[in-house]
Amino acid sequence: MPRKNLRSVLMVAFAAVSAIMALSLSLVLGHLATERQREDIGEAISELAGQLRDQLDRGMNQRVRDIQIIAALRQVRDPSTSKNDNRAVLDKLAQTFPNYAFIGMASPDGIVQYATHGLLEGKSVAERPWFQAGKRDLFTGDIHEAKLLAKLLSPQANGEPLRFVDVATPVFDLNGQFLGVLGAHLSWAWARGLEQNVFTPARRNQGIETFVLNRSGEIILAPPGVDPATVKLPRNLPTAEAAGEPVTWPDGNDYLTSLVLTHGEQNFAGLGWKIVVRQPTRIAFAPVRSLQLTILVVGAIGALVFALLGAWLAEAIARPMLRLAEAAERLQQGESGLEIPLENQYSESARLSASLRHLVAGLNDERSKLATLNQALEEQVHARTDMLDRANMHLLSTLEERASMVKQLEELASTDSLTGLLNRRAFWLRADMEYKRAARSGTPLSLVMFDIDHFKRINDAYGHDVGDEALRQLANVVSASLREIDLVARMGGEEFALLLPETAVEGAQLVAERLREQVAQIRVPVATGGVVSFTASFGISAWPQELGLDHALIRADQALYNAKNGGRDQVRIYEAQS
Numbered sequence: 001m002p003r004k005n006l007r008s009v010l011m012v013a014f015a016a017v018s019a020i021m022a023l024s025l026s027l028v029l030g031h032l033a034t035e036r037q038r039e040d041i042g043e044a045i046s047e048l049a050g051q052l053r054d055q056l057d058r059g060m061n062q063r064v065r066d067i068q069i070i071a072a073l074r075q076v077r078d079p080s081t082s083k084n085d086n087r088a089v090l091d092k093l094a095q096t097f098p099n100y101a102f103i104g105m106a107s108p109d110g111i112v113q114y115a116t117h118g119l120l121e122g123k124s125v126a127e128r129p130w131f132q133a134g135k136r137d138l139f140t141g142d143i144h145e146a147k148l149l150a151k152l153l154s155p156q157a158n159g160e161p162l163r164f165v166d167v168a169t170p171v172f173d174l175n176g177q178f179l180g181v182l183g184a185h186l187s188w189a190w191a192r193g194l195e196q197n198v199f200t201p202a203r204r205n206q207g208i209e210t211f212v213l214n215r216s217g218e219i220i221l222a223p224p225g226v227d228p229a230t231v232k233l234p235r236n237l238p239t240a241e242a243a244g245e246p247v248t249w250p251d252g253n254d255y256l257t258s259l260v261l262t263h264g265e266q267n268f269a270g271l272g273w274k275i276v277v278r279q280p281t282r283i284a285f286a287p288v289r290s291l292q293l294t295i296l297v298v299g300a301i302g303a304l305v306f307a308l309l310g311a312w313l314a315e316a317i318a319r320p321m322l323r324l325a326e327a328a329e330r331l332q333q334g335e336s337g338l339e340i341p342l343e344n345q346y347s348e349s350a351r352l353s354a355s356l357r358h359l360v361a362g363l364n365d366e367r368s369k370l371a372t373l374n375q376a377l378e379e380q381v382h383a384r385t386d387m388l389d390r391a392n393m394h395l396l397s398t399l400e401e402r403a404s405m406v407k408q409l410e411e412l413a414s415t416d417s418l419t420g421l422l423n424r425r426a427f428w429l430r431a432d433m434e435y436k437r438a439a440r441s442g443t444p445l446s447l448v449m450f451d452i453d454h455f456k457r458i459n460d461a462y463g464h465d466v467g468d469e470a471l472r473q474l475a476n477v478v479s480a481s482l483r484e485i486d487l488v489a490r491m492g493g494e495e496f497a498l499l500l501p502e503t504a505v506e507g508a509q510l511v512a513e514r515l516r517e518q519v520a521q522i523r524v525p526v527a528t529g530g531v532v533s534f535t536a537s538f539g540i541s542a543w544p545q546e547l548g549l550d551h552a553l554i555r556a557d558q559a560l561y562n563a564k565n566g567g568r569d570q571v572r573i574y575e576a577q578s
């Protein structure tokens, strides 16, 4: 798996952290702002509803007070006052408030006595609810469509039906006797005017709409141009006063919905109206969404900036490390004279470079020590090798010397020093080997013993040196006369033995005869002048396989004895009976 580099890790980490922060900030702020916005908007539209509510209540209270003031006027209570005078008072009042559609005084039997602009005068209003209720007490009646007045008054410009709110009060004469009912019809256009004062076009552009409901929940005032009959109210409309509740209306849209209740004012007890104000959440929360989007955009830019910052930071952190790593690699590849750079940008890199420099210095030191050591070692090995070579050569020559000495010693051990012939011990060893060879090959072997005749006399007469010379010459003669495979030994004194391989007794006899003749030819010079000659006697025996050497030699010796006894200078063969 390829290793990640520091730059990408820090870039991603910085970008991720800032992106997460931006996202969470957007979500948290969005959430907080949404709540705050909901509250603000809820309060704002509740305040608008409250304004409308207050104006409606105040307006109604003023109308009630108007009617009560008129009913308390002495002129009106005095039955002798002319209708014209009283009508003039009512007209005057109507002028102060243009939305009075009708103010009139009805007699106890319900006949209108005088009224603004003479409307309905002489007509019976006995069945009208305001008259019925007004006979008993102060009455304020909920909105209703005009019955009698509809024909008398001109229709509204916007085509809406003429609707009124009624105010009525009983009137008592100066004696306190019931005089009739003073009633007023207040055109509902008044409410529309109030609504338009509060809900300005600017607010309408923000989608803010208001609905006024009567006590039974019917819409008595809808936004301009909206037919109240077409408006469906949500089932879950708040029942108590509420500020900015999110409510889904039957048109499928979500609205922040506020509700306020009218409560009357002073003389006006209130009619239980509700004022509902709504604003589409889509519009209400647009600033919040815009804020969220702004945070996200700023966050994204922040993430980018942080990623670049991360990359720069990683570069700044990694640069000294990379330089150190590069120097270390070059050193590893064997580049000489290279120094690990000093990286003092920050304490960690300074520490690392100092450690590496120390390490490299130590290594260089070790390397030079090792080189010196190697050279010394090589020289030592060279010297040791030379020494070893010399020792080897010395050993070799010693071994060669020793081998030749051994050979000489062996020769000395097996040779008679006077004659150079085999001595007795060597003869026995060689004879044994020949015996075994003859036994394997089944060839005959013969032994010959011979002895110089009267040798004592030579020694005695001419001295020992002459005797020695006689022995040497005899040895030379015998050695020159024999085959290579034949053995000749000096057995002691002037006695000699011959072993003749592959030779039967007859052959041995011929050899012995030849030697006897040759010995007799020997002339040993003497110091006093002249020469000495001598003879020798020979005894022959076969060496049969069943006999040991000692026995065979005894037989040959026996034959020699016989030759000596027979007169010397002769050859005798061993005979069993002798």
Ligand SMILES: Nc1nc2c(ncn2[C@@H]2O[C@H](COP(=O)(O)OP(=O)(O)OP(=O)(O)O)[C@@H](O)[C@H]2O)c(=O)[nH]1
Pocket: 451, 452, 453, 454, 455, 456, 457, 459, 463, 464, 465, 466, 467, 468, 471, 492, 493, 494, 564, 568
């Ligand atoms: N010069 C010399 N004399 C030796 C040597 N070894 C033995 N002798 C002598 O040889 C003589 C041998 O004498 P004997 O045993 O009596 O025999 P001989 O005189 O030869 O008599 P026969 O053998 O009976 O003919 C002695 O006098 C020894 O001293 C030797 O190496 N050199």
